[in-house]
Protein backbone atom coordinates (compact mmCIF):
# COMPACT_ATOMS: atom_id res chain seq x y z
CA UNK A 424 0.00 0.00 0.00
CA UNK A 425 1.16 3.46 -0.50
CA UNK A 426 -1.24 6.15 0.35
CA UNK A 427 -0.83 5.41 3.89
CA UNK A 428 -2.92 8.10 5.64
CA UNK A 429 -4.92 9.78 8.68
CA UNK A 430 -7.98 10.22 12.16
CA UNK A 431 -8.32 8.31 14.83
CA UNK A 432 -11.50 7.05 16.13
CA UNK A 433 -10.39 6.66 19.65
CA UNK A 434 -12.41 4.21 21.60
CA UNK A 435 -13.72 2.37 18.57
CA UNK A 436 -12.47 -0.75 20.19
CA UNK A 437 -10.54 -1.49 23.30
CA UNK A 438 -9.41 -4.36 25.43
CA UNK A 439 -10.83 -6.77 22.95
CA UNK A 440 -9.50 -10.26 22.80
CA UNK A 441 -9.78 -11.46 19.29
CA UNK A 442 -12.44 -13.95 18.33
CA UNK A 443 -10.12 -16.61 16.99
CA UNK A 444 -7.39 -15.99 19.53
CA UNK A 445 -7.45 -19.64 20.48
CA UNK A 446 -6.17 -20.85 17.11
CA UNK A 447 -4.11 -23.85 18.06
CA UNK A 448 -1.33 -22.95 15.64
CA UNK A 449 -0.96 -19.49 17.12
CA UNK A 450 -0.78 -19.56 20.89
CA UNK A 451 0.68 -16.05 21.00
CA UNK A 452 -2.59 -14.67 19.70
CA UNK A 453 -4.27 -15.49 22.98
CA UNK A 454 -2.44 -12.44 24.24
CA UNK A 455 -3.38 -10.14 21.41
CA UNK A 456 -5.24 -6.98 22.22
CA UNK A 457 -6.69 -4.67 19.60
CA UNK A 458 -6.96 -1.03 20.50
CA UNK A 459 -7.21 2.39 18.88
CA UNK A 460 -4.26 4.66 18.29
CA UNK A 461 -2.85 6.54 21.23
CA UNK A 462 -0.84 9.74 20.98
CA UNK A 463 2.41 8.11 22.11
CA UNK A 464 2.26 5.31 19.49
CA UNK A 465 3.73 7.21 16.58
CA UNK A 466 7.46 6.49 17.15
CA UNK A 467 6.79 2.74 17.56
CA UNK A 468 4.62 2.69 14.44
CA UNK A 469 7.33 4.48 12.52
CA UNK A 470 9.96 1.96 13.66
CA UNK A 471 7.72 -0.94 12.74
CA UNK A 472 6.94 0.53 9.32
CA UNK A 473 10.66 0.87 8.64
CA UNK A 474 11.05 -2.86 9.37
CA UNK A 475 8.14 -3.77 7.11
CA UNK A 476 8.99 -1.75 4.01
CA UNK A 477 12.18 -0.83 2.15
CA UNK A 478 13.67 2.62 2.74
CA UNK A 479 12.06 4.46 -0.15
CA UNK A 480 8.70 2.84 0.45
CA UNK A 481 8.40 3.13 4.22
CA UNK A 482 6.79 6.27 5.56
CA UNK A 483 8.53 9.32 6.83
CA UNK A 484 7.38 10.57 10.22
CA UNK A 485 5.44 13.38 8.54
CA UNK A 486 3.67 10.97 6.19
CA UNK A 487 2.70 8.51 8.88
CA UNK A 488 1.56 11.28 11.20
CA UNK A 489 -0.53 12.78 8.43
CA UNK A 490 -2.20 9.47 7.72
CA UNK A 491 -2.98 8.39 11.26
CA UNK A 492 -4.23 11.84 12.24
CA UNK A 493 -6.43 12.39 9.21
CA UNK A 494 -10.08 12.96 10.17
CA UNK A 495 -11.29 10.18 7.87
CA UNK A 496 -8.84 7.52 8.94
CA UNK A 497 -8.99 4.86 11.61
CA UNK A 498 -5.94 3.15 13.05
CA UNK A 499 -6.04 -0.21 14.80
CA UNK A 500 -3.12 -1.36 16.89
CA UNK A 501 -2.43 -5.01 17.75
CA UNK A 502 -0.48 -5.51 20.95
CA UNK A 503 1.10 -8.64 22.35
CA UNK A 504 2.69 -8.56 25.79
CA UNK A 505 2.14 -4.82 25.87
CA UNK A 506 4.23 -4.31 22.72
CA UNK A 507 2.96 -3.14 19.35
CA UNK A 508 2.95 -6.21 17.11
CA UNK A 509 1.14 -4.72 14.15
CA UNK A 510 -1.22 -2.04 12.97
CA UNK A 511 -3.43 -1.05 10.11
CA UNK A 512 -4.77 2.28 8.91
CA UNK A 513 -7.93 2.65 6.85
CA UNK A 514 -9.82 5.57 5.43
CA UNK A 515 -12.63 6.06 2.94
CA UNK A 516 -13.60 8.19 -0.01
CA UNK A 517 -16.72 8.78 -2.03
CA UNK A 518 -17.11 6.94 -5.31
CA UNK A 519 -20.21 8.02 -7.24
CA UNK A 520 -21.67 9.22 -3.96
CA UNK A 521 -21.01 5.97 -2.10
CA UNK A 522 -18.41 5.27 0.55
CA UNK A 523 -15.54 3.07 -0.50
CA UNK A 524 -13.07 2.02 2.16
CA UNK A 525 -9.34 1.93 1.63
CA UNK A 526 -6.49 0.22 3.42
CA UNK A 527 -3.71 2.72 3.71
CA UNK A 528 -1.31 0.27 5.28
CA UNK A 529 -1.02 -2.93 7.23
CA UNK A 530 2.20 -3.79 9.05
CA UNK A 531 2.96 -6.89 11.10
CA UNK A 532 6.20 -7.31 12.98
CA UNK A 533 8.45 -9.68 10.97
CA UNK A 534 8.96 -12.12 13.85
CA UNK A 535 5.21 -12.43 14.42
CA UNK A 536 4.10 -13.16 10.88
CA UNK A 537 2.09 -16.19 9.75
CA UNK A 538 0.30 -16.38 13.08
CA UNK A 539 -2.95 -14.82 11.96
CA UNK A 540 -2.22 -11.30 13.18
CA UNK A 541 -2.48 -9.75 9.72
CA UNK A 542 -5.81 -11.40 9.12
CA UNK A 543 -7.11 -10.12 12.46
CA UNK A 544 -6.05 -6.58 11.64
CA UNK A 545 -7.67 -6.80 8.21
CA UNK A 546 -10.88 -8.07 9.78
CA UNK A 547 -10.83 -5.19 12.26
CA UNK A 548 -10.28 -2.61 9.52
CA UNK A 549 -12.95 -4.18 7.35
CA UNK A 550 -15.41 -4.19 10.26
CA UNK A 551 -14.75 -0.49 10.89
CA UNK A 552 -15.33 0.33 7.23
CA UNK A 553 -18.46 -1.82 7.01
CA UNK A 554 -19.84 -0.07 10.10
CA UNK A 555 -19.24 3.26 8.37
CA UNK A 556 -21.35 2.07 5.44
CA UNK A 557 -18.61 1.30 2.93
CA UNK A 558 -19.83 -0.74 -0.02
CA UNK A 559 -16.38 -2.02 -0.95
CA UNK A 560 -12.74 -1.79 0.08
CA UNK A 561 -9.76 -1.08 -2.14
CA UNK A 562 -6.03 -1.16 -1.60
CA UNK A 563 -2.80 -0.99 -3.53
CA UNK A 564 -0.08 -3.58 -3.33
CA UNK A 565 3.31 -3.73 -5.02
CA UNK A 566 3.26 -6.16 -7.91
CA UNK A 567 6.41 -7.81 -6.52
CA UNK A 568 5.01 -8.29 -2.99
CA UNK A 569 4.27 -11.97 -3.51
CA UNK A 570 3.45 -12.76 0.12
CA UNK A 571 0.97 -9.89 0.43
CA UNK A 572 -0.68 -10.90 -2.85
CA UNK A 573 -1.39 -14.37 -1.46
CA UNK A 574 -2.52 -12.82 1.83
CA UNK A 575 -5.05 -10.53 0.12
CA UNK A 576 -6.23 -13.27 -2.21
CA UNK A 577 -7.05 -15.43 0.82
CA UNK A 578 -9.05 -12.53 2.22
CA UNK A 579 -11.14 -12.20 -0.92
CA UNK A 580 -9.49 -9.24 -2.65
CA UNK A 581 -9.38 -9.25 -6.43
CA UNK A 582 -7.26 -7.22 -8.84
CA UNK A 583 -9.14 -4.49 -10.66
CA UNK A 584 -6.23 -2.54 -12.12
CA UNK A 585 -2.54 -1.79 -12.23
CA UNK A 586 -0.84 1.56 -11.63
CA UNK A 587 2.55 1.88 -13.35
CA UNK A 588 5.32 3.36 -11.17
CA UNK A 589 3.02 3.83 -8.18
CA UNK A 590 5.75 3.43 -5.59
CA UNK A 591 8.67 5.75 -5.02
CA UNK A 592 11.11 3.11 -6.28
CA UNK A 593 9.20 2.81 -9.55
CA UNK A 594 7.45 -0.45 -8.74
CA UNK A 595 3.95 -0.87 -10.16
CA UNK A 596 0.94 -1.44 -7.90
CA UNK A 597 -2.01 -3.71 -8.35
CA UNK A 598 -5.29 -2.19 -7.24
CA UNK A 599 -7.29 -4.78 -5.34
CA UNK A 600 -10.92 -4.57 -4.37
CA UNK A 601 -13.29 -6.49 -2.14
CA UNK A 602 -17.03 -5.98 -2.33
CA UNK A 603 -18.84 -5.63 0.97
CA UNK A 604 -22.29 -5.75 -0.59
CA UNK A 605 -24.04 -6.01 -3.93
CA UNK A 606 -23.49 -2.30 -4.67
CA UNK A 607 -19.72 -2.64 -4.23
Ligand SMILES: CC(C)(COP(=O)(O)OP(=O)(O)OC[C@H]1O[C@@H](n2cnc3c(N)ncnc32)[C@H](O)[C@@H]1OP(=O)(O)O)[C@@H](O)C(=O)NCCC(=O)NCCS
Nearest residue numbers: 424475530531536537538539540541542564570571573574
Ligand atom coordinates in the same frame (compact mmCIF):
# COMPACT_ATOMS: atom_id res chain seq x y z
C1 LIG B 1 1.30 -8.99 4.59
C2 LIG B 1 1.32 -9.13 6.12
C3 LIG B 1 0.53 -7.97 6.73
C4 LIG B 1 0.67 -10.46 6.52
O1 LIG B 1 0.61 -10.52 7.93
P1 LIG B 1 0.62 -11.94 8.70
O2 LIG B 1 0.31 -11.68 10.12
O3 LIG B 1 1.86 -12.68 8.41
O4 LIG B 1 -0.60 -12.67 7.95
P2 LIG B 1 -1.46 -13.91 8.49
O5 LIG B 1 -0.64 -14.75 9.41
O6 LIG B 1 -2.75 -13.40 9.01
O7 LIG B 1 -1.68 -14.71 7.12
C5 LIG B 1 -2.96 -15.17 6.72
C6 LIG B 1 -2.77 -16.00 5.47
O8 LIG B 1 -2.28 -15.16 4.39
C7 LIG B 1 -1.33 -15.93 3.60
N1 LIG B 1 -0.01 -15.35 3.73
C8 LIG B 1 0.39 -14.38 4.60
N2 LIG B 1 1.68 -14.07 4.38
C9 LIG B 1 2.10 -14.87 3.38
C10 LIG B 1 3.35 -15.02 2.71
N3 LIG B 1 4.44 -14.28 3.02
N4 LIG B 1 3.44 -15.94 1.74
C11 LIG B 1 2.38 -16.70 1.37
N5 LIG B 1 1.16 -16.58 1.98
C12 LIG B 1 1.03 -15.68 2.97
C13 LIG B 1 -1.38 -17.35 4.15
O9 LIG B 1 -2.40 -18.04 3.48
C14 LIG B 1 -1.75 -17.10 5.61
O10 LIG B 1 -2.34 -18.22 6.22
P3 LIG B 1 -1.38 -19.43 6.75
O11 LIG B 1 -0.25 -18.81 7.51
O12 LIG B 1 -2.31 -20.23 7.62
O13 LIG B 1 -0.91 -20.14 5.53
C15 LIG B 1 2.78 -9.15 6.66
O14 LIG B 1 3.51 -10.11 5.94
C16 LIG B 1 3.50 -7.83 6.57
O15 LIG B 1 3.38 -6.97 7.46
N6 LIG B 1 4.30 -7.63 5.50
C17 LIG B 1 5.10 -6.42 5.34
C18 LIG B 1 4.23 -5.23 5.06
C19 LIG B 1 3.38 -5.46 3.83
O16 LIG B 1 3.83 -5.97 2.81
N7 LIG B 1 2.10 -5.05 3.97
C20 LIG B 1 1.16 -5.14 2.87
C21 LIG B 1 1.47 -4.05 1.92
S1 LIG B 1 0.29 -3.86 0.66
